Amino acid sequence: MELRHLKYFVVVAEELHFTRAAERLGMAQPPLSQQIRKLEHEIGALLFRRLTRGIELTDAGRVLYEDARRIVDHVELAKTRAQSAARGQTGHIRVGFASSVVFHPVIAEIVRTYRDTHPDVRLSPSESNVAALIEDLLDERIDVAIIRQAAHESERVQVEELFDEEMVIVLPPKHRLAGRTGIQLHSLAQETLIMFPRSIAPVLYDEVISACQRAGFSPQLGQESTQVASAVSMVAAGFGVSIVPHSIRQLAATGVTYHAIEGPAPRAQIAIACRSTEFSKVVRDFMEVARRASKDRHHGDA
Incomplete structure (x- = not known):
């Protein structure tokens, strides 16, 4: 049983007139009648009773119409959903x-x-x-x-x-440099620098360390934070100072202050990845x- 035969049958069953159904399907009436006869032959039962002025469904035709209508609707829905997925509209x-x-x-x-x-x-x-x-x-x-x-x-x-953002220095409460708006990196030479493990963001980690070395010192690394953002909490707790992306200023932490880096400064790049x-x-x-x-x-x- 071909899907197109079911589509033809549904339209004929709705119009109950071969000529009108053929016009709706955009085909000639004789080929439509021939396809319906093929469907009847395959099923082994008459689907329409031919009358003087039109046609009517037989009992077999009424039963088939209910199922055929659902099948055709489901196929159209599947087609629409597939097309939507192909256009990126669903999924x-x-x-x-x-x-x-x-x-x-x-x-x-x-x-x-x-x-x-x-x-x-x-x-x-x-x-x-x-x-x-x-x-x-x-x-x-x-x-x-x-x-x-x-x-x-x-x-x-x-x-x-995608883009990069500046990085800023994070100082704990009452730090000696807290009154400054901008701070040069070499001012942190004697400070304990809180960093995240290199394994979780190696490029960003290397960017910070390299910036310190370009400023003339190798930072004294203290306890590592589990994430970039959690370094701020460790600064607030007095474990040292840190250098973080500017957007992390949104992270609420009691008492810490954020300061722009004067002179050459590391940049935190944001990228997008896919397979x-x-x-x-x-x-x-x-x-x-x-x-x-x-x-x-x-x-x-x-």
Whole structure:
């Protein structure tokens, strides 16, 4: 039983007139009648009773119409849903975020814009460190990741820079430098610097250490924080000072002060990553939204 025969049958059953049904289907009446006869032959029963002025459904025809209508409707729905998915209008996307990027307002804007423009796409967020997110991409546990730049070696992952942000110095309460608006990095030469483990964001870690070395000193590293953002809490607790991305200023911590870095300063890059072989329209649309938001921010800063 061919789907087109069921479609022809449904239209004839609704019109109860071969000529009108043929016009609705955009075909000639004789071939339509022939297809209906083939369907009747396949089923082994008459579906229509031919009358002087039109036709009417037989008992077998009425039963078939109920099922055929549902089948045709389901096929059309499946077609529509597949087309919507192909256009990126429906589906599911799993987005991973590095813990330190969630504080940046552009990241919230990317997610908000994507959800507004793709209301029927389900977005599932997760949060982890950069190394874990790259692994999740490779193992297909997530579809896209917004990260601090990753020093990855896999050709299976595509990483694009979105934008970078300045980094700031975080000082504990009543620190001797707390009264200054801007601070040069070499002023931290005798301070204990709280850093996150290099394994969770190696590029950002190396950027901070290199900036200190360019300023003429190797930092005295203290206890490590489990994440970039948690370094602020450790500063507040008196474990030392830290250097963090500017957007982390939004993190509420009692007593700490944030200070611009005078002179050459490290930059914290934000990037987006997906699998190199990614062809999903929902993922490609998300990447494009992120690119546009990044470009808009760049123009706004210019």
